Amino acid sequence: QKEVEQNSGPLSVPEGAIASLNCTYSDRGSQSFFWYRQYSGKSPELIMSIYSNGDKEDGRFTAQLNKASQYVSLLIRDSQPSDSATYLCAGATGRRALTFGSGTRLQVQP
Amino acid sequence: DGGITQSPKYLFRKEGQNVTLSCEQNLNHDAMYWYRQDPGQGLRLIYYSQIVNDFQKGDIAEGYSVSREKKESFPLTVTSAQKNPTAFYLCASSPPPGTRSPLHFGNGTRLTVT
Numbered sequence: 507q508k509e510v511e512q513n514s515g516p517l518s519v520p521e522g523a524i525a526s527l528n529c530t531y532s533d534r535g536s537q538s539f540f541w542y543r544q545y546s547g548k549s550p551e552l553i554m555s556i557y558s559n560g561d562k563e564d565g566r567f568t569a570q571l572n573k574a575s576q577y578v579s580l581l582i583r584d585s586q587p588s589d590s591a592t593y594l595c596a597g598a599t600g601r602r603a604l605t606f607g608s609g610t611r612l613q614v615q616p
Numbered sequence: 617d618g619g620i621t622q623s624p625k626y627l628f629r630k631e632g633q634n635v636t637l638s639c640e641q642n643l644n645h646d647a648m649y650w651y652r653q654d655p656g657q658g659l660r661l662i663y664y665s666q667i668v669n670d671f672q673k674g675d676i677a678e679g680y681s682v683s684r685e686k687k688e689s690f691p692l693t694v695t696s697a698q699k700n701p702t703a704f705y706l707c708a709s710s711p712p713p714g715t716r717s718p719l720h721f722g723n724g725t726r727l728t729v730t
Contacts, residue, residue, distance in 0.1 A: 514656070540718050549706055549721040550659070557716060594658060596719075603649055603674065604719055608658035 509533055510597050512607035520615050525582040527610050529595030532576065539578045540604065541569060542594040550594055554580060585614045618643045620722035622707050627727045629701075637692045637725045639707035648690035649708040649719065652676060659706060665690055666712070694727065701729045 510531050519525045529539075538557045542550035556562045556569040556578065568581040578597075582589055592609040620641045629635045641648065647666045651659040651674075661674030665684040679698025684690055690709075694701045704726050708719035 510658075512658075538716050549724045551721070552718050555716070555718055596659075598717075603661050603664045605661070606651075606659040608656075 509605045510595055510607040512593075512595050512610045514608055515611040516613050517610055518613045518615060519585050521585060521587060523585050523614075525585045525589065525612055525614070527580040527582075527593050527595075527612065529578040529580075529607055530576055531578065531597045533597070534573075534576065536576075536597045538598040539569070539571060540596045541567075541578075541580045542596060542606075543589075544592045544594055544609065546591075582612075585612075587614050587616050590614045620707060620709055620720060622705075622722035622725050624725060625723065627725055629727070629729050631729055632696045633729075634696060635694050635701075635727065635729075637694070637705055637707075637727070639690045639692065639722060640688055641690075641707075641709045641720075641722075642688060643709055643720060644687075645709035645720070646687070646712045647710045647717070648684070649710075650674075650680075650682065650690070650692045651706045651708065653704040653706060653724075662692065662705075694729075701727060703727060 512529050541554040543553050544550040554569040556571045562569045566583045570579045592611045594609045595607040596604040623638045649664040650662040660676050663682045665671035681693045706724045707722045710717040
């Protein structure tokens with residue numbers, strides 16, 4: 507079992523819709539989680555971090571963490587074509603380096 | 617501006633040759649990391665270093681070597697022992713490792729070995 511798992515997608519949503527990206531993790535000791543966006547051929551860029559159970563909002567982005575269910579999600583409201591990218595979920599899983607999921611490819615259709 | 621510089625951006629080598637990828641940061645971060653990414657895949661940890669003159673193996677360290685002689689620099693050598701070296705290599709850094717330390721990435725080096 508991978509430590510951090512994501513559905514590879516692609517997830518296709520129409521412009522203006524809400525995109526929902528999900529991630530599960532296996533290490534109950536994980537404390538912090540991060541969402542990175544990666545455009546094709548580029549390096550990942552941090553878009554959200556979350557440390558506590560509940561929701562955290564930043565502009566059009568909302569991260570959700572449920573430690574009991576070992577589940578992390580990212581909601582993107584009012585999706586734009588420029589949001590089309592691969593979204594990587596990462597967790598601090600006890601070892602002192604982040605563990606990444608394989609990423610979910612998001613396609614926003616104009 | 618502070619950041620992480622990886623060079624070169626593209627690198628081509630013949631099979632059997634060792635090659636060294638450069639990574640320099642001026643963010644004054646203690647920790648540095650090397651990840652490998654294959655097409656359609658996530659990032660896999662090769663090596664990481666939390667302090668100068670110390671480093672630890674990640675999940676896929678075989679065929680790679682690193683050094684950390686200076687805080688700012690963490691070069692990665694891909695040796696001829698690495699069976700499938702063609703990949704996108706990402707260097708990252710962070711403040712002292714803790715559960716709330718996101719990684720900052722360089723722009724990556726795309727290595728092609730033929």
